[in-house]
Amino acid sequence: MKKWTQAEARAGRSISPDIVNDEVRAQQASMTALDRSQMPGTGWIDETRLADYALHQVWQADLVGSSGEQQNERDTLVGPNAWVSSSIQTSAGGWRVLAQSTLAGFKGGSLYVEWSANVYVNNVFAYGINDGKPGSPNYVNMRILVNGVNIAERRGGGYHQQARLVGTQRFPPGDLVLSLEWRDTPTSEDAATVNTAADHLPFSHLWNNRWLAIGRYR
Amino acid sequence: MSRLTQPAIVDGDAINAAGLNDRFNQFNQSGTINQFNTRDAAFDLPHFATGNARFLAPEMAVAEIGWNDWKHGSFHTFTGQTTGAAPHRVRDSGGTDERLSFGATGWTLQADDALRVFWDLSVRPRWEGAARPWLNAALTFELPVSGGGTAKISNGYGCWAFWLQWDVTDNTLANFVNIPGQGDFNTVVTGTRGGNALNNCKSTSVVPAIVEYADVVDEGELSGSIVTTPVGWTSVDGVWHYVHTGAALTVYGIRVVFSGPFGAYHSGVNNYLVRNDVIADNARLDQQAGSIQALQMRTR
Secondary structure (H helix, E strand, C coil), X not given: CCCCCCCCCCCCCCCCHHHHHHHHHHHHHHHHHCCHHHCCCHHHXXXXXXXCCCCEEEEEECCCCCCCCCCCCCECCECCCCCCEEECCCCCCCCEEEEEEEECCCCCEXXXXXXXXXXXXXXXXXCEXXXXXXXXXXXXXXXXXXXXXXXXXXXXXXXXXXXXXXXXXXXXXXXXXXXXXXXXXXXXCCCCCECCCCCECEXXXXXXXXXXXXXXXX | CCCCCCCCCCXXXXXXXXXXXXXXHHHHCCCCCCHHHCCCCCCCHHHCCCCCCCCCCCEEEEEEEECCCCCCCCCEEEECCCCCCCCEECECCCCCECCEECCCCCEEEXXXXXXXXXXXXXXXXXXXXXXXXXXXXXXXXXXXECCCCEEEEECCCCEEEEEEEEECCCCCCCCCEECCCECCCCEEEECCEEEEEHHHECCCEEEECCEEEEEEEECCEEEEEEEEECCCCEEEEEEEEEECCCCCEEECEEEEEEXXXXXXXXXXXXXXXXXXXXXXXXXXXXXXXXXXXXEEEECC
């Protein structure tokens, strides 16, 4: 714990302007390091005097976009009992940006991000005989990037199921760019692309996406 | 309240110990230093001599729900539902509906307050009656088979859905309704089948009801057998948050409800999660134990 003063002022002591100014600055700087017994006028320090976002800040989307679904790939040629979603015909592969948002006004400190969704993966074709590889389910990988830094990445769901990703990291002051990204693992080269009615077969989807970020500044 | 506007001492100023102590006293006067004299985020919760120590999260609550038997020896079994049905509620060992109560006075959400809910539940989707009953429902792909012919196989959409209801009426907890943005899957979407548009499922979590795949696929055709694997005991969990706007709202409790079996449907570019009424009698969901947590949090 810091001391309230750097030096005690006494009569007859030699003094220079810099010493006095240092003293004043020290007092101002030490305001944050005082414990409550040292606070001047202890009655006034309560949350009613806090400026908005003094301690923490929340950014969120309770539904990403207007539908909460991934909008990167929307194959409309699927059958009626399937979703307009990513198919083998439309899959770009690699990481796709599901949502990106600027966390404006971040003051420096800890950032917590949670991303929740339901994922669907078509796993009918987990084992292609010409792959030369053992059968392996497909997954919807998920990762959270903040200013390009990967703070959380998981394998994600392999069925039609709920999936959640949580990450935390410390960041310096300044606006942060939050990026929620997904990637479906490549399907077998033997996978069918259409059914017997020539409808495209859906491959993966993410829906009911929502996220919440908390900046904790102290 | 006042600001400290004491100018800096510069060369040539007359100064003595008394003046210096006066300067110190200004900092020690109650009521002299205030928000104008401290920077943003100058104080952390431990600094607060008065006020609410639970500033960030004024309210928190947690409860176990369901029938707690970790060996899965005892559980409740629920049958699938058709369009129009009220959802099943999670039940305790005695068959009583489970919910998380926010106390006699409830929690009052002010504008910009967030309500965050986390829950989990141990469940086992399964089927009874005819083998692979989903073949008679809108839950399959029809694919060519090596050597000729076609076969149906689960399209992987088949699921049970779980969502949240809250009571914003009173603490009797007899008036649960779906949370905002969450439908009850009873709006007819196609034929007589009820469902929700995917953007009306804000608190929905799904758990697969069918796990089925081709043993082997060969150049786009099914080869070998179709493998059906029981889902078995698994967990389903959910995260939901709600940031309140407008006039204060008091929430008295929240609960998890569920229904099934569901599958996919689309009309144009709009996707829906819809019921499969024709095989509802075959669907079962065994429910055991879980937990639910909620907190009221300030967003600023």
